Amino acid sequence: MLTIAMILCYTTDANLPWWGLLMAISLAICMVLPVGVIQAISNNQIGLNVLTEMVCGYILPGRPIANVYFKCYGYMAMYQCLLLVSDLKLGHYMKIPPKSMFISQIWGTILGGFVNYWVLNLIIAAKRPFLDGTLSDPTGQWSGYQSQIFNTASIVWGLVGPAKTFGHDSMYSILLWGFLIGVFAPIPFYLLHRKYPKARFDLVNIPLICYGLSAIPGTYTNFIITGLIASFLSQYYAYRYKTRLWTKYNYVLSAAFDSAAQIATMTIFFCLNGVVKMPFPEWWGNDRISQGERCFNNE
Structure with a gap:
């Protein structure tokens, strides 16, 4: 290759x-x-x-x-x-x-x-x-x-x-300081963890925090609520109170969620927008005029 x-x-x-x-x-x-x-x-x-x-x-x-x-x-x-x-x-x-x-x-x-x-x-x-x-x-x-x-x-x-x-004459040149800040940002929390190990400063993950700040949601944001619910039930409740079930089925359940999402996406696309064009089912969760979900902005 x-x-x-x-x-x-x-x-x-x-x-x-x-x-x-x-x-x-x-x-x-x-x-x-x-x-x-x-x-x-x-x-x-x-x-x-x-x-x-x-x-x-x-x-x-x-x-x-x-x-x-x-x-x-x-x-x-x-x-x-x-x-x-x-x-x-x-x-x-x-x-x-x-x-x-x-x-x-x-x-x-x-x-x-x-x-x-x-x-x-x-x-x-x-x-x-x-x-x-x-x-x-x-x-x-x-x-x-x-x-x-x-x-x-x-x-x-x-x-x-x-x-x-990002040159000297550019208005975006200040953004280059982000590289230097990113290098030294984890050090204070590392030192705090060494001095106060019981305060759990080791849980502060600077790369993950910065990634979360930069991951701006796209046009559809309904996945945030469902993802939050699934993560809470899996990584908090099941991990702490259903340890045996979590150990046995957590990774398989994650793969099942990914597969189900892909299958649902393909089914919706091929049956409603692709090869077979059928009208989208109308119910309380969508809007007949905009064909959007109920989470759209009311202006």
Whole structure:
């Protein structure tokens, strides 16, 4: 795969040299352990998208496509590695042989590439007026903001470059102090924990707090309440009062929730918006005019 990646860097319009590709992969390898520790503790993954874009923007200014390649191999490679490890861990708890688990992951990756491309074309064809801004989506869920963020980042970090965006003459130069603050922020709580071990300052996790502050909810926020309820019942009530059940079924239940959400999403899309277009069921939880949920703003 590394050889194929190098060939693509030189046979396409990526303009990413071989040493840039190796630097991106090396960055992902170095960050797997610290990011993996945070994810193992909190089930939240710290993204390297900004870091990889900034590094490539400094070493290869004016190359937006190369910046996208660097981001994919430096950030998404680490993300896929952590997914691989978490799936193997789940297979270990379910007594699935590692070889069988790995083969199923490979098949899922190959099949997923074709399915994702097909579904993406279906979404663009069905929701193009909402995605390109021709029509306003009453539900606010088809904004395409994730794709726009990815596209805008390639221009800001790759074409304009961080040197101009965060230079001395830029109004955003003060944001660079965040790197220095982030390095020293955990130290006071570490020292307080050493001096007052019973005060539980060790529970203060600065990376997780900063991630929570930056994770601004998107257009639909109904998942926050359901996620909070599930987390409270699992990680507080069951962990403290139903320890045997929590130890036996917690990881399987987490995988069941993920699978159920994906199956429900696919069913709703294919039956209501995709291949078979059926009217959405009307009940108290939605609104007939806006086709949104009851949590929309009343103006």
